[in-house]
Every structure is written in C-alpha cells, then in structure tokens.
Amino acid sequence: MRILYHLPLSPQSRLARLSLSERRIPFETRVENVWESGEDFLALNPAREVPVLVEEYGLAVPGGSVIAEYLEEAYTGATLLGHTLEERIETRRLLNWFDVKFHNEVSRNLLGEKVDKRISGRGTPDGTAIRAGYANLRFHLDYIGWLSETRAWLGGAQLTYADLAAAAHLSCLDFIGDIDWSRAPFAKDWYARVKSRPSFRALLHDKLPGFTPPPYYMDLDF
Amino acid sequence: MRILYHLPLSPQSRLARLSLSERRIPFETRVENVWESGEDFLALNPAREVPVLVEEYGLAVPGGSVIAEYLEEAYTGATLLGHTLEERIETRRLLNWFDVKFHNEVSRNLLGEKVDKRISGRGTPDGTAIRAGYANLRFHLDYIGWLSETRAWLGGAQLTYADLAAAAHLSCLDFIGDIDWSRAPFAKDWYARVKSRPSFRALLHDKLPGFTPPPYYMDLDF
Known part of the structure; x- marks a missing residue:
C-alpha cells in the first residue's frame, strides 16, 4: 500500500491527504516527527519535511x-x-x-509558534509572531471571503487544489481555535462546503495529544 | 510583444527571464517597483510581487x-x-x-535586508538576519555542490528549472558580492556552466543604481 508520511497539523500534509482522497486513491498514513527523523527519512526528503x-x-x-x-500527471480522473x-x-x-x-x-506565526514548538519541545512561543499571525489572518480571511463571494470555488467554477490548499491551512488553524468565523461570513460559507466533502472526514477526526479542538471543529453546521 | 514585469535582483524574476530565454521566447522587460505599485499592477498579481x-x-x-x-504547457519545444x-x-x-x-x-535574509530595504527606502538592514543568511548559505552551497558532483545538472542528466531556479538565486547574491566561490568548488563549476549559456547573458548586464557588482560577476571564467 502507498504510504503518506505526515503530521496531523501540517497544512502541506493535509493538502496531500485531501488531494489523494478527492481522487479516491487509497493510502495509509504514518506520523513522522521530523525533528527526530534520521537518515532513512532524509533519503526520502532532504528538506526533512512532511x-x-x-x-x-x-x-x-x-x-x-x-x-x-x-497526482495530476500520474493518475487519471x-x-x-x-x-x-x-x-x-x-x-x-x-x-x-x-x-x-x-x-x-x-x-x-500561529501553528509554528503554538503547535510545532510545543510538540517538538524546541523553543517557546514568540508573542510578537503570534500577534502578527492574527493580524495577517484577518486580511487573508477577507481575501478568501472576496474570492468565494465572486466565484463558485476559490479558483473559479470548479473545486481545485486552490480550495484544498486553503482548507488545509484553515483547518489546522481551526483545530487550535484560532479562527473567528463570525468575522468572516463568506469564507465560512465556502469552508462549510469544503468541510462537508467526504475527503475531509479523516481530517475532522484527527487527534493530537495535548490539544483539544473547539467543539465546532468537527461540526459540519458550525 | 509579451511583457515581463520584473525587478533586476528578484530571484523569481530571474527564473522567469531564464525560463523564457532558454525556450527562445521573445519578451520585453519592464521594471516594476512593487512597493509603489497601484491598482493596475494588483489586478495582474494580487500578491503585489514580481x-x-x-x-x-x-x-x-x-x-x-x-x-x-x-511555459511548459503553453509552448512546444x-x-x-x-x-x-x-x-x-x-x-x-x-x-x-x-x-x-x-x-x-x-x-x-541577504537580498531582503541589503537590497530590497535599500531600494524601497523601507527599513534598515537587520544584522541578525544577515548573519543567519550567511550561515545558511554555506549549507546550501554544500548541497548544490553535492548535487553537481553526483549529477550532470542539479536535477539529473539534463538542464531543468532546478538549475535555473538555483542560478537565479545565486546570481542575485553574486551581484552583491555575497558568494565566496573559493569555498564551493563543485558549485562553482556547475554555476560556470549555467552562466555561460546564452540565456544568462542579459542577467550579466543588469545594472542597479547604487550597487556595483564585483568584477567577477560578469566574468565567465571567474
């Protein structure tokens, strides 16, 4: 079986999981704690990243x-x-x-400071970075809202990797309770549609020791 | 005629110039000072980047x-x-x-601090970032050297975008005299081969007010 080395709250990993699931390509996941990775994993990815x-x-x-x-080149569909x-x-x-x-x-600024540093045990969260992350998030939620107000999906008329990449990032931030959906009604409507797709189901059941997602994280009608 | 909006010391811009020139696709360049860009340019790229x-x-x-x-999808060759x-x-x-x-x-850390801040008139160079940039550059030159020691080109047997992207970054750093080639003999041999390609010629003649590249910048036999 094909294997995806990943971390639950890595947006790039979630993009890969969504991309595979949307295409209905079966895969198994293995959690790879990259800060402990050795030569075997470096041979797979010299950047030491999932x-x-x-x-x-x-x-x-x-x-x-x-x-x-x-996936686009190797698989039909x-x-x-x-x-x-x-x-x-x-x-x-x-x-x-x-x-x-x-x-x-x-x-x-948000996942890096609040999640990665904690699970790897390396460093303490930097308050300045976190404040910058929140300020930038508001701008980005407005942009996502503007795109989803003017188009069926973020990239245009159909669901694309643009939606999966955006949802990958937002779902990680939502897991740690960092998104105030009340401020972003259009982005929320779009996210609700992505979240209710079958490809998203596994992400909603992710568990991470030491982190409890807010109750609306799993709720399709949040 | 097609137009490329660019900045001379932007690695992404240089990647685009090399990519077009390697395919012998004619284009005109226009310098776009993105820190002054207005709505017209934002309509072309909402990220306000070249x-x-x-x-x-x-x-x-x-x-x-x-x-x-x-270019790969739209042009033959x-x-x-x-x-x-x-x-x-x-x-x-x-x-x-x-x-x-x-x-x-x-x-x-290097171009951002030493070039972008100066030409845009925004901020002063951060010494900590510059020191980090130099330390990281040594590691990256070793990796480029290792790749070029074990392969004909960085990506494998033929010239690819991997070479153009690497050379785009290194040529910008070379312009400001930030590369000590004596420490990186394998990377230097590879760079000399890329630098002598016709696609590279225009980059070697770039001029930027206030910056004087070292004499070896233009030299194909540096």
Whole structure:
C-alpha cells in the first residue's frame, strides 16, 4: 500500500491527504516527527519535511504541491488543476499563495509558534509572531471571503487544489481555535462546503495529544 | 510583444527571464517597483510581487514557478521539467527547495535586508538576519555542490528549472558580492556552466543604481 508520511497539523500534509482522497486513491498514513527523523527519512526528503508520499513500488514524492502536480500527471480522473491554461494559472497562483504567502504570514506565526514548538519541545512561543499571525489572518480571511463571494470555488467554477490548499491551512488553524468565523461570513460559507466533502472526514477526526479542538471543529453546521 | 514585469535582483524574476530565454521566447522587460505599485499592477498579481508575464493578448501569469509551469504547457519545444515522472518530481522538488527553503533561509535574509530595504527606502538592514543568511548559505552551497558532483545538472542528466531556479538565486547574491566561490568548488563549476549559456547573458548586464557588482560577476571564467 502507498504510504503518506505526515503530521496531523501540517497544512502541506493535509493538502496531500485531501488531494489523494478527492481522487479516491487509497493510502495509509504514518506520523513522522521530523525533528527526530534520521537518515532513512532524509533519503526520502532532504528538506526533512512532511508530507512525503511513497508509492508501493518505492517512488518517493516530497512536498504538498509536488504531490499535487504528481497526482495530476500520474493518475487519471477529474483534474484538480483545471482544464484551460487560464484555470491552471489561477489554481497554481492560489496554491502558491497559500503555500508560501499564507504560510509565511499566518501559519508559520500561529501553528509554528503554538503547535510545532510545543510538540517538538524546541523553543517557546514568540508573542510578537503570534500577534502578527492574527493580524495577517484577518486580511487573508477577507481575501478568501472576496474570492468565494465572486466565484463558485476559490479558483473559479470548479473545486481545485486552490480550495484544498486553503482548507488545509484553515483547518489546522481551526483545530487550535484560532479562527473567528463570525468575522468572516463568506469564507465560512465556502469552508462549510469544503468541510462537508467526504475527503475531509479523516481530517475532522484527527487527534493530537495535548490539544483539544473547539467543539465546532468537527461540526459540519458550525 | 509579451511583457515581463520584473525587478533586476528578484530571484523569481530571474527564473522567469531564464525560463523564457532558454525556450527562445521573445519578451520585453519592464521594471516594476512593487512597493509603489497601484491598482493596475494588483489586478495582474494580487500578491503585489514580481514577476508577472503578460501575453500580448492579455493573459497574465504571476510568479516564477507558475510561469515555469505555464511555459511548459503553453509552448512546444524541449522540456525544462523532465520527461519521466521521476525527473519531474525531482525538478519540482528542487524548484520548491530554492523558491521556498533557499528563499526563506538565505535570499530573504541577504537580498531582503541589503537590497530590497535599500531600494524601497523601507527599513534598515537587520544584522541578525544577515548573519543567519550567511550561515545558511554555506549549507546550501554544500548541497548544490553535492548535487553537481553526483549529477550532470542539479536535477539529473539534463538542464531543468532546478538549475535555473538555483542560478537565479545565486546570481542575485553574486551581484552583491555575497558568494565566496573559493569555498564551493563543485558549485562553482556547475554555476560556470549555467552562466555561460546564452540565456544568462542579459542577467550579466543588469545594472542597479547604487550597487556595483564585483568584477567577477560578469566574468565567465571567474
């Protein structure tokens, strides 16, 4: 069976899980505590990061967006990148937006400080970074709201990796109670639609020792 | 004519210039001072970042790696991603390595502090960041050296976007004299090969007011 090395609250890992599940490609997950990883894991991904997908015949695919592009090329079925050049540009623009801009401005400041430091036992949360993360999150929720107000899905008329990448980040932040949905009605409507997809179910049942998600985290009608 | 909005010392912009030139796709460049950009540019790229490629018929493609994927799909000719699934995974892994990991660990600390702050007139260089950038650069030069010692090109047997992304970053750092090539003989041999390609010529003639590149910057036999 193919294996996905992951961490429950890693947005890139969640993007990979959603990408596989949307395509109904079966996989097993293995938690990889990257701060303890040795040579075996470094051989799979020299960046020492999750996710890494390993096919049954041994092919290793490291990184959320690399896995997304790989699945599109290696497996048949509906596209999650889009059909036209314009759609594919927009999907990749947003995939990059979430994996780089949102990550640097929000997720690294909130998940990095509040989750990664705690579970790895390395460092103490930096209050300045956390405050910056919250401030940036408001701007990003407005942008997600604006996109979902003007389009059926974030990238356009159909569900794409743009939705999966955005939902991957937001679901991690929602798990630690960092999203005030009352301030973001349009983003909330869009997130409710993504959250109710079968591909999302496993994410809603994630457990992490020492963290208790708020009651609305699992609620499809939050 | 298609237009590339860029900044001379933006690694992502240089990746786009190299990607277009390697494919012999003609383009004009326009310098876009993103810290002054208004609504017109934000409509092309809401992230307010260069590069943005605008085709003659109006299609806008924002971001170095998005442009790389777009060129691969929109234009015929030799691939810069690789032919097999394995090659394309390795190219994208390294493209991501340079555009995210190298950028965050090295370029943001050196180019961001020493160049971007100066030309935009915003902020003063942070010595701690600069020291971190130099320390991380040594590790990355070793990794580039290891790759080029064991393969013809960074991604494998042929030139790919992995080489162009790496050379885009290193050429910006070389312009400000931040690379000690005497410490990195294998990386230097690889860089000399990339630097002597016709696609690189325009980059070697870049000028930036207030910055004088070291004499070896333009030298193909440095």
